[in-house]
Each structure stands twice: as structure tokens, then as C-alpha cells.
């Protein structure tokens with residue numbers, strides 16, 4: 038057998054003069070790039086994914102990871118991945134997998150939107166000295182409020198409020214299952230969610246007993262595989278989410294291979310050890326909006342109408358009509374995942390070519406629900422490519438009630454978005470189940486970093502609100518008048534419902 | 541025994557009454573004049589027995605965890621959806637997508653069943669869900685099956701000339717076992733399925749489950765066991781192992 042014709046993407050190099058032969062790189066690399074050769078560290082650069090764990094743990098700055106200059110001859114049409122995927126497919130006959138969100142250079146509309154600010158005619162507000170409200174409630178809101186006089190003669194609310202999820206800031210952690218990420222990663226997120234007064238989401242892998250103590254900050258998910266779902270599970274969290282689709286892989290199911298299912302994951306998913314955990318592409322009891330309604334209310338019955346039910350869909354062409362159907366089917370929350378959203382594993386052909394961006398989807402859904410007079414019937418969560426507080430603020434101005442974060446949360450744990458999560462070798466202990474790798478992620482330590490991130494974004498959000506001259510996130514929500522598009526064509530502006538800059 | 545007249549009652553109110561009765565510790569509940577109300581027994585736990593007169597609506601016993609439901613008539617779709625434990629007995633026919641993601645308990649149906657029955661049933665530890673249907677089944681019987689036991693008896697074969705099981709039986713099956721009384725056409729089965737004759741252990745298992753089934757419907761176990769059975773099992777626990785390039 039000859040050497041693979043798929044050339045390596047990266048060249049890992051060690052400066053032998055600087056190297057003190059401490060072997061930390063060998064211990065740290067999850068992909069076995071390094072090995073001990075008796076007198077020096079040997080390098081198998083074909084395995085390198087540039088996750089940079091070795092670089093960070095080398096005490097001598099002896100390691101460099103370069104993009105391979107010999108790649109293939111540059112060609113504006115035949116890009117590196119076009120050629121390399123064909124070679125890999127020629128060698129295996131398989132579907133190339135990938136992890137994280139799409140890295141294809143599709144336009145990111147968040148980068149073409151600018152936020153307004155106050156000057157002269159209306160005063161801005163200083164968030165350091167004046168109260169700023171970020172608190173957000175997710176769930177169905179009544180169309181009108183009625184009051185009556187209480188026994189003490191004071192007016193009190195007569196309208197019965199549907200169940201709500203209370204968030205101290207308009208951020209939630211997106212669904213990531215135990216199985217796709219390690220238990221330590223899930224714990225890190227759970228600790229942070231509790232401390233921050235926001236919520237995380239179990240994903241479709243069930244609820245591990247170690248996560249149970251965080252139940253008042255957890256949304257439990259029901260997906261087509263129904264892993265770990267029983268009446269206790271449905272009632273464990275603050276809400277239940279039906280997963281229809283994921284932005285990175287709309288229309289296809291999930292599939293955790295048997296060899297990645299050790300005892301503990303099998304227990305959490307409530308399946309035998311070593312069998313594949315297959316999530317079929319569709320939920321086979323849902324072929325229509327009417328069927329979706331049936332499952333929504335089956336869950337409401339099972340939870341005695343005490344929990345909001347969320348429906349998560351991937352952003353696809355017809356998303357506005359679908360979302361309208363979801364709201365009419367009785368969902369309390371619509372979760373829309375744009376096509377740039379992350380994944381633990383997806384065929385790259387799907388991730389890079391199916392679905393639509395969150396910006397367009399969000400604007401279309403919000404507009405449609407308003408036109409139909411049912412916007413109050415459900416909250417909207419936007420996800421799939423929120424990289425900063427600016428993206429979050431723009432998403433909220435486009436109509437989101439809250440945004441969901443996954444990749445950005447993992448980055449606080451060391452992730453460098455190398456995109457190789459599907460291999461199960463993550464050197465940072467995030468998307469792996471190998472015990473020697475997962476122990477690296479100390480939940481208490483990393484939760485602190487994640488909490489810092491959300492605090493920082495909350496401060497930034499308050500600064501933006503202050504500059505806009507408003508003192509509550511509610512005033513920004515759906516306020517497209519405070520956005521302008523730069524360099525966008527008139528049709529895109531029309532879809533987004535924003536004016537061009539200068540107007 | 542508590543009797544609840546379901547005539548003209550909205551499902552939400554009906555199920556609220558059932559929940560209250562069970563919460564009170566009522567062991568026997570009789571629902572009269574049921575006519576298509578959804579979600580009866582949904583998410584219910586405890587030991588109660590609920591007898592249903594009339595045809596209940598979809599999602600009967602969804603997420604149920606313990607009780608016994610007896611339906612004297614036909615029943616509709618999505619019965620025992622993600623059920624955890626307990627028992628459902630249907631004296632008539634039942635519809636599509638029965639036992640979706642069912643993890644435990646029993647579903648006994650005297651008559652025929654529709655499409656996608658036993659889809660993605662699972663076994664877990666001591667929990668092994670069992671579905672037994674006395675008649676014939678539609679397409680995609682046991683699709684994605686991951687655990688548990690599915691038994692199809694074709695008891696009234698002479699009255700109905702269709703094959704016992706529809707097309708694509710066991711497609712995507714990666715766990716559990718299907719027993720079908722009579723012959724099975726390999727052409728009707730998914731690629732992931734192997735067909736064999738049951739061994740002694742299997743016959744013992746079948747007899748055990750069918751004895752319970754026969755009690756529910758007053759049938760003769762010896763008569764049923766006289767017929768020959770075929771056993772369908774997954775060819776691999778990893779049906780899609782070679783699909784991907786890493």
C-alpha cells in the first residue's frame with residue numbers, strides 16, 4: 038500500500054534546538070501526531086488537525102504548525118478540499134465527515150448590518166450608572182392581560198400566564214448531547230448556566246445523573262431516537278424541546294457509532310452498550326403540522342401543561358411558513374438553527390450546501406408571525422453562527438427573543454474550531470469520550486471561563502442598549518429600525534426588513 | 541372502581557379526570573363512551589387498570605409508566621409512544637406507528653396493525669418491550685428496531701390473503717428480535733435482516749410471552765404454538781459502519 042494521496046493539511050514542526058524532550062506534546066496530542074523515537078520526538082504530520090493543544094502545552098515554544106505549502110497547485114475552481122475529498126473518497130468509498138459549522142465563504146449578513154446610536158436629539162444612557170434590563174422570558178405570551186381587584190383592593194393579574202423560562206440575559210446554551218461532547222463539557226456548561234441564571238439543553242442524549250442537580254437550568258430534548266426519554270426525563274427540566282432538525286445537517290438524522298458508546302453513555306441514552314445510536318432523519322410520528330401538534334400535546338399532557346414546549350428546526354428555504362405551522366401547532370418556543378451552526382459530526386456535503394443562514398431565516402419568520410398576528414404565541418430562539426455579542430444584538434433586533442451559543446461556549450474550554458470533533462479525539466477533552474482526554478477538562482475551572490464570557494457579552498449588550506438610548510432588551514427586540522444594511526442589494530434589505538445605511 | 545363517562549368531553553378534561561383518579565390511588569377506572577379522545581394514559585404512572593369502552597384516539601399510553609389500559613374496541617395510531625412500562629391490551633385492530641421508541645412494558649393487540657409498528661423499539665437493562673399482534677402488519681414492521689421483542693401471529697390468515705407482514709420488514713434493524721408465525725418472504729425484509737428458525741430458547745421465550753397474550757384474549761396457546769415461526773434478527777449491530785470516510 039502506498040502513502041495516502043490526500044496530502045496533509047498541516048505541517049507540525051519541532052525546533053530541535055529549543056526542544057527539551059519533555060514529551061508533553063506526545064501526551065497532549067489526541068491524534069497521536071507525536072511519538073517518542075528514542076532520542077527525539079517523531080512527527081506524523083498526516084494526523085495533525087491544528088487544534089494547537091501541543092503548542093499551548095510545549096514549555097519551550099518549540100512547536101509550530103504551518104499550513105502545508107505543498108497542498109495542491111492553487112486553482113480558483115478546484116479548491117484544496119475539492120481535490121482532497123475526491124482522493125479520500127477514492128480511497129474509502131465513504132462520505133467525508135466534518136465537525137463544527139461550515140467554513141465555506143458564504144456571505145455572513147451579520148457583518149453587513151450596522152447598529153444605530155443616539156446623538157443630540159435623543160440621549161444615550163450610561164449602563165454603568167443606570168439600570169439596564171436584560172431579563173428575558175421565553176414562552177407563549179397572552180394576547181391581552183386582564184386584571185381584577187384582589188382581596189386587599191389592589192389590582193392583580195387575572196390572566197393565567199402560560200409557563201415561561203426565566204433567563205437573566207438573552208443567551209442560552211445550545212443543545213449538545215452527552216455523547217457528542219464529554220460529560221465534563223456538559224457539566225461545565227451546566228455549572229455556568231446555573232450560575233448565570235440561564236439554561237442549557239441536554240441535546241438528544243438523555244440526562245446524566247451528574248447533570249440532574251442543574252435541572253432548574255435545563256431544557257430536555259426529545260429527538261427521533263427518543264434516547265433517555267421517559268416521564269421523569271420529560272419532567273426533569275424547565276422545558277421540553279422537540280428536535281426536528283439541526284442547522285448543520287438539515288433533513289438528516291444523527292448516528293453515534295457503536296464503538297463510541299461506552300457504558301456511561303449507553304446508560305444515559307438507555308440503550309445497550311456497543312450498539313449504534315441511530316436518530317432517524319424524520320421523527321416517524323411526525324409527517325405533518327397536525328402530527329407535530331399531536332406530539333407537542335402528548336408532551337404537554339405528560340408534563341401536565343407545566344412546561345413550555347420548544348420545537349427546534351433547521352433554517353431551510355420555506356422556514357417562515359414552517360415556523361407559522363409550528364406556532365399554530367401549539368409550540369411555545371420556536372428554535373431556528375441557521376446553516377452555519379455547529380455539529381459534532383455531519384457529512385460535509387450536507388453541512389456546506391443545505392439550508393439557509395440564520396439572518397434571513399430569522400427575519401422571515403419574525404415578519405411572517407407578525408403579519409399573521411401570532412408573534413406573541415411563541416418566543417424565537419436564533420442559533421447557528423452567533424460569534425459575538427454584536428451578532429447576538431443584531432439577531433435580537435431582527436426578531437429573536439434569545440440567541441443560543443454552542444461553538445463560542447466550547448471555545449472558552451479550549452476549542453480552536455479545528456473541525457475534527459467527529460473523530461472523537463479532541464485534545465481539549467470536549468468532543469471525545471477517551472477518559473485520558475476528558476479528565477483535562479475540569480468543569481469547575483472551565484465554567485469560570487464560560488461565565489466570564491457571558492458576563493462580558495452581557496456588559497457589551499448593555500453598552501449597545503445604552504448607546505441606543507434604551508434601557509431594556511425588550512426595546513431592541515424586533516426593532517429593525519435600529520439596524521442598517523451596508524453593501525446589501527435591495528432584495529436582501531427587503532427580506533431583512535432594514536434600510537440601507539445613509540437612509 | 542371509578543366510572544367516568546367520556547361522552548362529549550374534551551380530551552384535556554377527560555385526561556385531567558383520569559390523572560386525578562389515579563393520583564387518588566384509584567385502582568380500577570372505567571371510561572365509558574370514549575370516542576377518539578387523544579392521549580389517554582399519557583405520562584401516567586402507578587398501578588391502576590383503566591378499561592376503555594369505545595375507540596380511544598391517537599397517542600394512547602404515550603410515555604406511560606406502569607398502568608394497564610384495556611381497550612375493548614379498535615384503537616388508533618401512535619399507541620405506546622416512548623412507553624416505559626405497563627401494559628396495553630387492544631381487543632380490536634390498531635393503527636400505525638405503534639410502540640415508537642418504546643423502552644418497556646407490553647402492547648397486546650388481538651387484530652391487525654398498520655405501518656411502522658415497533659419502530660425504533662429499544663431494550664435497556666432488564667427492560668424489554670414486547671409488542672404482540674394477532675393479525676397481520678403493514679410495511680416497515682420493526683423499522684430501526686434497536687431492542688425488545690415483536691411478535692406477529694397471523695391468526696386469521698385464512699380470511700385474509702395478504703402476506704403476514706408488509707414490505708421492508710426490519711429495515712435499519714440493529715437490535716431486538718422479531719418473530720413471525722408462518723413463512724416470511726425474504727424479498728419483503730430490509731437488507732439489514734437475517735431470517736432463521738427459532739431455537740429451543742426462542743420457543744421457550746415465545747411460549748412465555750404468548751401464554752400471557754392468550755390469557756388476555758382467551759385464546760388457546762397450544763393451537764398458536766402449533767404453527768411454525770420465523771425469527772428475524774439484525775445482521776449487524778452496526779448496519780451503517782462503513783458509510784463514512786474519516
Ligand code: SF4
Nearest residue numbers: 056057059060062095
Ligand atoms: S512539548 Fe515541546 S519541548 Fe516538550 S517534547 Fe514536545 S516539542 Fe519538545
Ligand code: SF4
Nearest residue numbers: 452453455456458463
Ligand atoms: S471541540 Fe475539539 S475537535 Fe471539535 S473543533 Fe474544537 S478543538 Fe477541534
